[in-house]
């Protein structure tokens with residue numbers, strides 16, 4: 001799917017309850033930039049927001065629209081347009097081998113088994129993973145699993161790629177490689193990360209606290225504000241003041 005800087009997702013007056021927690025209370029957002037980062041303390045609602053954008057979580061009230069599709073009405077169509085890298089690779093990987101894992105997305109999009117597997121093998125070579133195709137996913141390291149998840153989510157070239165802390169287990173060379181990859185691909189990217197250095201080149205940063213937006217703008221403005229807030233909070237925690 002080709003993408004542009006026009007709006008690709010809209011979150012309109014959303015409330016979301018998860019268990020006993022009221023995560024969002026009337027959240028509204030318009031998303032149009034190509035690379036958007038979500039930052040905030042643990043439990044602030046970042047993963048929940050990603051899961052609403054791919055239809056895994058449906059709002060209790062309000063609407064979420066992605067590429068013109070209401071997630072409540074068009075849940076089954078969303079995987080054709082939205083890829084997601086989960087925070088925990090074990091929540092994403094469902095096949096025994098790397099090849100099967102990577103071929104799954106293209107197969108779902110209608111590719112033949114031969115074409116899907118050829119694409120999977122090419123993708124592995126392009127990302128420095130020659131010889132990985134037949135490896136059992138269960139025997140990969142955590143970082144290697146994360147890498148396979150990143151490749152699996154982007155191999156079908158979705159119009160929107162959602163990434164929930166995709167770099168946390170990757171070594172520095174792979175972080176830099178994938179930062180460059182994400183900068184190049186045409187898809188819109190919405191990424192959660194606690195590694196603020198990886199977000200400097202993004203087009204927009206949204207800072208969430210307790211399900212509400214407390215900062216929204218260019219990384220040059222929002223990242224220093226968030227860093228200052230987190231530093232103050234760390235000082236309070238250390239002093240036993242929270």
Ligand SMILES: Nc1ncnc2c1ncn2[C@@H]1O[C@H](COP(=O)(O)OP(=O)(O)OP(=O)(O)O)[C@@H](O)[C@H]1O
Pocket residue numbers: 018019020021023040041042043044045046047048049
């Ligand atoms: N499966 C669940 N069942 C019930 N409550 C949940 C569930 N997952 C998350 N929550 C709650 O929803 C709130 C938002 O969680 P969420 O995972 O969206 O936060 P987050 O900002 O992604 O956190 P982190 O930075 O720790 O990954 C938290 O209060 C959390 O306790």
